[in-house]
Amino acid sequence: MNTQTTAREIVLPDGDEWILRVKDRAFENMKRHDGCAQVIVDAFMQEWAMHNPWVTRSATAFLGGMLSSYTCGVHVAGLMVLGLLIGRENIEEGLDGVFPIAMPGQELIRRLNDKIGSHSCKELTGVDFTDLNAALAFHASKAHEKCFTRVADGAEEIALFIKELDQKGELFRSNNFILE
Numbered sequence: 001m002n003t004q005t006t007a008r009e010i011v012l013p014d015g016d017e018w019i020l021r022v023k024d025r026a027f028e029n030m031k032r033h034d035g036c037a038q039v040i041v042d043a044f045m046q047e048w049a050m051h052n053p054w055v056t057r058s059a060t061a062f063l064g065g066m067l068s069s070y071t072c073g074v075h076v077a078g079l080m081v082l083g084l085l086i087g088r089e090n091i092e093e094g095l096d097g098v099f100p101i102a103m104p105g106q107e108l109i110r111r112l113n114d115k116i117g118s119h120s121c122k123e124l125t126g127v128d129f130t131d132l133n134a135a136l137a138f139h140a141s142k143a144h145e146k147c148f149t150r151v152a153d154g155a156e157e158i159a160l161f162i163k164e165l166d167q168k169g170e171l172f173r174s175n176n177f178i179l180e
Contacts, residue, residue, distance in 0.1 A: 010050070010084065010085060012166055013047075018047055018159070019163065020156075022155050022159045023152045023153075023156040023159070024152070025043040025047070026039055026040050026043040026151050026154075026155035027149070027151060027152035030147060030148045030151040031148050034139070035060065035062075035063045036062070036063050036072065036073030036074055036150075036151050036154075037062035037063060037073030037074070037077040037080065038060055038062070038063070039077075039151060040059075040074065040078070040154060040155045041056065041077050041080050042059075043155055044081045044084070050084075058080070059077065059080060062076040062077070064121060064127075064135055065120065065122060065129055066121075068129060069120070069125075069128050069129045070120065070121060070122075071119055072120065072121045072150075073121070074112055074150060074151060074155075075113075075154075077155075077158070078109070078112055078154065078157075078158045079101075079105055079108070081158055081162070082101060082104060082105055082108060082158075085162065085171055086100050086104065086171055088101075104161075104170070108158065108161050111157055111161060112154055112158070115153055116150045116154055124147075125138060125143065125146075
């Protein structure tokens, strides 16, 4: 089985309309399908006309604070999306390949904390997602709907941050992902 994939260009659209599309798509994805990290990653991939089931699958287990009430999936998704743009392509690049994402990643986490209130899924929801009954009760509750807004607000903040990095010329450009 050939698992090699060819990356395509990611082009950031002009204007701000794409940011609102990502925000709205993330909200609707969360409302219909759940999975905070995965729905945000999917919203960006749709906006960039990307389809890679491996990326989508990799975001699956990050709901409910990594299934353990820890780091909110909005934060995980933000770093995954940032990684699509400025992450190292080959592990052989070592730390040199990691440095371009370190400072922007830290800034993005700070901004997401400011935007949605915390990086802790448990702090945001009050739910221990290791308790399946508590997780299911939360999913069926009105309180769960707050996550729709958190996801949308987080997706918007991620998009705004990416746009700012691009405008400042601070997006690392690898061989496969080129921003115009």
